[in-house]
Amino acid sequence: MAVSFLRHEVSDLCLGKPALRALSISATVADAVEALRTSEDNFISVWDCNHHSKSLAGDQCRCVGKVCMVNVICYLSKDDNLLAPSAALKAPVSEVLTKIPGNVMHVEPSCSLLQAIDLILQGNQNLVVPIQTRLSSTSRRKQFPKPTNYTTTTTNHNGQEFCWLTQEDVIRFLLSSIGVFSPMPALSIDSLGIINTTDILAIDYHSPASSAVQLITQSLDQQTSVAVVDIDGVLIGEISPFTLACCDESVSAAIATLSCGDLMAYIDCGGPPDHLIKIVTERLEQRKLQGALDNYSLSSASSSASANSVLSSSSFSSDDEFSPSPNSTKLMRSAGRFSRSNSYSARMVRRSEAIVCHPKSSLVAVMIQAIAHRVNYVWVIEDDYSLVGIVTFSGMLEVFREHLETMI
Known part of the structure; x- marks a missing residue:
């Protein structure tokens, strides 16, 4: 069973995934806002495409990042942009993209599950994967003609569609085969050493919200959240990018x-x-x-x-x-x-109440809790609600990766 599990490729995780909606790198922030308004996803992929090329290869189009409403909100919260928001919205969408390299990465459908986990642990939030279908490239071109103005959203890139894989997709897949990892999933998050107690993004309840903008940006990049605490370090709630994105x-x-x-x-x-x-x-x-x-x-x-x-x-x-x-x-x-x-x-859409667990909670219980609430993290608290730390999908993937290493 373990051997067959190691044979999985990212194409196995892409089954049923919808094609990405895309925005051109030449689009404006206002274009991104409009695209997000009509999207069922919190994120829109941003692409750099050469549609004037005679080549029909899909690699002429590259996903260079992703944008969500949190990027726009933090951008418009700057003093200069508050004074002239109309002008700020006319800026290129690149102004709101994260500057962290490796935010997205293209991979082939044959990329192994182990390789995918390694790439995610290296900081790649989204793995962009070509969607494999039975349609020929000729029939695709008939169905999806090249747009003349590529500032609008589309799902097609020179005859090829793409989807992307996230940390949540991988965690869900691992959960579906959790028996392979027994007895590790039943161990507490404390004993597994995956409670992060140092890199916690937190702010005082009474602090100006403007002072949290940098923390919100960091939490979006880290796929976590900003804890709101009182003077005694008791967790009151959170300012979550997942909520702001809605x-x-x-x-x-x-x-x-x-x-x-x-x-x-x-x-x-x-x-x-x-x-x-x-x-x-x-x-x-x-x-x-x-x-x-x-x-x-x-x-x-x-x-x-x-x-x-x-x-x-x-x-x-x-x-x-x-x-x-x-x-x-x-x-x-x-x-x-x-x-x-x-x-x-x-x-x-979630409320501002933080999703919490305790140090003795089992790994599998925390996995299910995070997936059920569509977040990539769970806050860890003591019985008096004092904040201990945070458990993230990234931390979970590290222990799963170590376990998979023993199967090789």
């Missing part, structure tokens, strides 16, 4: 004006409470950032009906009397979740 660009205004604690409530599922919208509006006006309010209203016009519906059904309530001003109404229209997809399973 918001729209107007959250940059909330980051500029709210505390970390208030930001958690603002981005919580169901939409921001009225009193926080009022605070954000007033503080933007005090800082003379009228352009930000106007821009977010315009950019969210297509989803205003959905946002208003979300806000009207919000479980939040305010103790203060609130009669929205015109600017407050504009912000309310853009503060809700995207109307990108009606599928809950396709886009799972």
